[in-house]
Amino acid sequence: MTVPSSFDKDLAALLPRLRRFAHALSHSPADADDLTQATAERALRSKAQWQPGTSLDSWACRIMRNLWIDTVRSRSRRERVEAPAEEAERIGEDTAMDAKLELARMMAAMSRLPDEQREVVALILVEGFGYRETADMLGVPIGTVSSRLVRGRVALLQMVGE
Amino acid sequence: MVTDETLFAWLDGELHGDEAAKVSAEIAADPALAAKAEQHRAMQQRLKSVFDTVSNAPVPERLSALRPEPEVIDLAQARGARSRRWSRGFPQWTAIAATLAVGILVGTMVPHRGGAPVTVAGGKVYAAGALDRGLTTQLASAPSGHVRIGLTFRDQAGEICRTFTAPAMSGLGCRDGDRWQLRGMFAAPEGQAGSYRMAAGMDPNLAAMVGSEMAGEPLDAAGEKATRDKGWR
Numbered sequence: 001m002t003v004p005s006s007f008d009k010d011l012a013a014l015l016p017r018l019r020r021f022a023h024a025l026s027h028s029p030a031d032a033d034d035l036t037q038a039t040a041e042r043a044l045r046s047k048a049q050w051q052p053g054t055s056l057d058s059w060a061c062r063i064m065r066n067l068w069i070d071t072v073r074s075r076s077r078r079e080r081v082e083a084p085a086e087e088a089e090r091i092g093e094d095t096a097m098d099a100k101l102e103l104a105r106m107m108a109a110m111s112r113l114p115d116e117q118r119e120v121v122a123l124i125l126v127e128g129f130g131y132r133e134t135a136d137m138l139g140v141p142i143g144t145v146s147s148r149l150v151r152g153r154v155a156l157l158q159m160v161g162e
Numbered sequence: 163m164v165t166d167e168t169l170f171a172w173l174d175g176e177l178h179g180d181e182a183a184k185v186s187a188e189i190a191a192d193p194a195l196a197a198k199a200e201q202h203r204a205m206q207q208r209l210k211s212v213f214d215t216v217s218n219a220p221v222p223e224r225l226s227a228l229r230p231e232p233e234v235i236d237l238a239q240a241r242g243a244r245s246r247r248w249s250r251g252f253p254q255w256t257a258i259a260a261t262l263a264v265g266i267l268v269g270t271m272v273p274h275r276g277g278a279p280v281t282v283a284g285g286k287v288y289a290a291g292a293l294d295r296g297l298t299t300q301l302a303s304a305p306s307g308h309v310r311i312g313l314t315f316r317d318q319a320g321e322i323c324r325t326f327t328a329p330a331m332s333g334l335g336c337r338d339g340d341r342w343q344l345r346g347m348f349a350a351p352e353g354q355a356g357s358y359r360m361a362a363g364m365d366p367n368l369a370a371m372v373g374s375e376m377a378g379e380p381l382d383a384a385g386e387k388a389t390r391d392k393g394w395r
Binding site for chain 2: 015016017019020023024032033036037040099102103106121124125126130131146147149150153154156157160161
């Protein structure tokens with residue numbers, strides 16, 4: 001199958017969004033950028049598997065989610081609960097300090113959600129995917145997506161709510 | 163009784179028709195439920211806007227190896243290939259570059275006489291101050307001041323366009339009424355801020371843009387001067 005030459009450009013244009021999704025999944029900005037890099041590399045290598053006409057967004061997000069799950073599973077619990085606030089300093093000098101702290105706080109709260117709730121919250125509330133699309137992406141029934149979302153959302157509100 | 167699951171599905175726009183209307187009615191009739199919905203809506207907005215700071219920030223240098231290599235541009239070739247190569251990807255890059263460059267431009271040119279170099283009207287960015295004067299008065303053959311002109315040409319719609327170089331950036335301005343609409347602005351690579359890029363050649367993104375906008379050939383010195391004297395019509 002011939003893949004249009006716009007693939008690389010479209011993927012490059014998705015990088016900011018993939019970084020956002022990576023930050024919602026990862027416990028530190030450094031991990032998030034590693035995940036973004038790994039995802040982009042995997043996507044470029046697998047471009048023959050992408051079906052033109054289907055959504056590149058969800059295809060790339062699915063790759064990212066699968067890589068993230070692999071990483072999470074290979075890591076010890078202890079590593080995953082390191083303080084993320086300090087790491088957040090690496091986001092970039094041009095981001096306002098308040099925004100950095102707010103991001104660190106939100107990443108810390110997301111990190112405390114169980115993985116299966118975090119991915120659903122990230123896909124639906126951060127990335128704006130629908131329940132059906134999320135269920136397809138994760139390979140679970142839509143009812144499972146919906147109940148994980150309820151638990152994740154309630155827990156998140158308790159952590160970050162006023 | 164509205165379950166959390168139903169409430170959130172409603173918030174997320176997952177309910178339709180009668181189902182959605184039923185939840186809306188229950189929320190309208192129940193202040194406690196309305197407060198809860200509002201609390202969750204606010205939380206979701208906050209979550210989204212916090213993570214949006216990541217997608218709105220420039221992609222760090224170490225990830226930029228994944229971007230397509232800027233190609234060496236031959237104007238004629240770029241023009242021939244424009245619909246194929248640039249029509250889809252280009253506007254996004256232009257927008258990013260323009261956003262970046264407005265900051266640089268304002269930062270570097272404001273101290274000079276003449277005020278801010280850009281102004282925004284109706285969602286379009288126009289040249290102002292020294293940049294506007296440079297585009298309006300300068301000839302490529304007689305450079306002076308902070309703004310240097312490169313090519314002058316007519317675009318597909320017949321408007322006059324001019325490429326320019328200013329400290330730290332270069333760009334393309336095209337006539338829109340009696341103003342210069344900035345169609346592209348590109349930051350000079352690091353280390354070149356403050357210098358002019360004429361000798362180093364045109365920014366490849368700018369060259370590609372010129373290639374896709376230009377109809378025919380660039381004006382020669384006489385054509386440039388004659389068009390200026392007619393008010394860039």
